[in-house]
Amino acid sequence: MPTFVHGKNSKVYLDEFDMSAYLNSTDISHTQDTAETTAYGATSRAFMPSQASGTLSFGGLYDAITGAGSSDKEFEAILGSTTTPLLTVAIDGGTIGNRAVIARANETSYTLSSPIADINSVTADFECSADPTNNVDFGVASGVQLTTGASIAHGSLGALSSVDNGASSANGGAAVLHVPTNTVGGGATTIKVQHSANNSSWADLISFTAVGASTITSQISAVTGTVNRYLRVTASTAGSSGAITFMVSFARF
Secondary structure, eight states, rough: OOOOGGGGOEEEETEEEEETTTTEEEEEEEEEEEEEEOOOOOSSOOOOEEEEEEEEEEEEEEEOOOOOTSSHHHHHHHTTTTSSEEEEEEEEESSTTSSSEEEEEEEEEEEEOTTTTSSSEEEEEEOOBBBBTTOOOOOOOEEEEEEEOOOEEEOOOGGGOOOSSOOOBOOEEEEEEEEEEEBBBSSSSSEEEESSSSSHHHHHHEEEEOBTTTEEEEEEEEEOOOSEEEEEEEEESSOOBEEEEEEEEEEEE
């Protein structure tokens, strides 16, 4: 039997911001270029796969708040930015193991609509972009959520539930971290992705740069080679108060 998923539980993260409260539609497009290999004598044309690419489009509600994190402020601010934004779309967000789409993408257009008989709305389009010089040779990739995106008190950090891929993979992968709220004081928080062959013995796969006290941020990190069957996130802090909210997703290549 099919397992259908309602769109109302999706969540969208843009750099260090959780944009879910402002958005109500998301479109993700994966495309694959092909190069023609047809030679003399062929009766049908032949092609081979070339570069992959992708786009993301978001629609939602205009927010009049002038501070950082509102829909208008963030979509307007990153248009033309020299730093490529990081995005995560958590499908049926809030459950470890559910699907996630991670992307490194430049905003190509931002539209604010103000109709006379309806609420103000926004739309934003993004073109995905790889960064092979920093070992991030993908634009958009499908993976899994490794956290719920919920707030965790400083004293309750540790290893989260694991995700079973069914088998190991050999081509590396990438993880994206978003930290939209952080009140941990007194020290930095360290967040890692670990992998395991047996769901018992764990080794660090990715160690994100430590997140400073009361700092919100986003990061991306890629690895090559074998990624073992099981994945999980573990977090620890030198802080002595407060809580931190973070979203981590991982895509195998």
